[in-house]
Amino acid sequence: MKANGFAVGLLLALYLLWLTATAPARLLVPMLPPEVQVANLSGSIWRGAAQSVSWRGERLERLTWSLTLAGWQIALSDPRGVEGQARLWGIRDLRLQEGRLTAPASLLGRWLTPTMPVSAEGEVTFSLAEAHFSEGRCRQITAGGAQWRQARLHSPVGSLELTQVNGTFRCTADGAVALTLRQDSHQLSLSGQGTLSPDGRYLFRGTLQPRQGMPPLLALLVTRPASKNEPGRTPWQIQGKWLPQEQK
Numbered sequence: 001m002k003a004n005g006f007a008v009g010l011l012l013a014l015y016l017l018w019l020t021a022t023a024p025a026r027l028l029v030p031m032l033p034p035e036v037q038v039a040n041l042s043g044s045i046w047r048g049a050a051q052s053v054s055w056r057g058e059r060l061e062r063l064t065w066s067l068t069l070a071g072w073q074i075a076l077s078d079p080r081g082v083e084g085q086a087r088l089w090g091i092r093d094l095r096l097q098e099g100r101l102t103a104p105a106s107l108l109g110r111w112l113t114p115t116m117p118v119s120a121e122g123e124v125t126f127s128l129a130e131a132h133f134s135e136g137r138c139r140q141i142t143a144g145g146a147q148w149r150q151a152r153l154h155s156p157v158g159s160l161e162l163t164q165v166n167g168t169f170r171c172t173a174d175g176a177v178a179l180t181l182r183q184d185s186h187q188l189s190l191s192g193q194g195t196l197s198p199d200g201r202y203l204f205r206g207t208l209q210p211r212q213g214m215p216p217l218l219a220l221l222v223t224r225p226a227s228k229n230e231p232g233r234t235p236w237q238i239q240g241k242w243l244p245q246e247q248k
Contacts, residue, residue: 025050031091033136038063071097080107081123092134099128105148122150128169136198137175144169146179158215160187181206187213192236203239210234 025041025048032038040051047066052059053076063076072088086099105120129143148165167181176195183190192206210219 033092080104082107086128094133096128096131096133099126099131101126105151117156119154121152121154122148124148126169135175138171138177138198139175141169141171141177146181151183155218158218160214160218161185162188185211185213187211190236194238199241201239201241203237205235205237207233208236 025043025045028045029038029041035055037054038050038052042049042051045067049062049064051062053063054060060076060078060082062078063074065075066073070087073085074088075085077083081104082102084099084101087097089095102123102125105122105124108120108124125147127143127145128141131141131144132139146165146167146169148162151162151165153160153162162183163185165181165183167179170178170180172178172195174197176197178193178195180193181191188211189209190206192204194202194204194206196202
């Protein structure tokens, strides 16, 4: 009887293990934050893919994951040129390592300045060695940075050629993500700090200093709205809210 009981227990344990190993990916959906939406799931909770992922109204075409002893290995891609990867622990209380996201500057410019007649060129890369987010707030960032390579801006009154724009990330006391930027080219010098709050509000404050190579009309428009707070430098501010885009 003891042997039979052991065999039944072993079979039950193996059956439960099999159910867990083959649990469908859709079981992950209730665990996601409410602002994240996924569709066309395939695979299991351990290794699977979503053909559509939406966050704040923006949609990415493919996300894959696998669960290992080292955490969730996440990779995402999109035909518009977005590529990313990270190692995650948790979902609502999220810890991230070795995070990296690359996107065309034109796409990011559309997100932040949808009503301005300005287009951007180049490639932007965000990297986070380690970060902690909980309850939608930024708690800690270690060795986080941003790079904008081959940076250029185009407007109806002229174009700007920038050198590589570099930035560093940190968390603020109220849970926002802060990004400090600096750039100096033959046409423009800029520096400042921007923040993205948990509710989607963004604010950038900095200073601009036109160089001799800047198109004259563009230099006039840049320096006219505000008085200079130090020789040659003009305060600059952009603010707004990252609103969801209408789905097509």
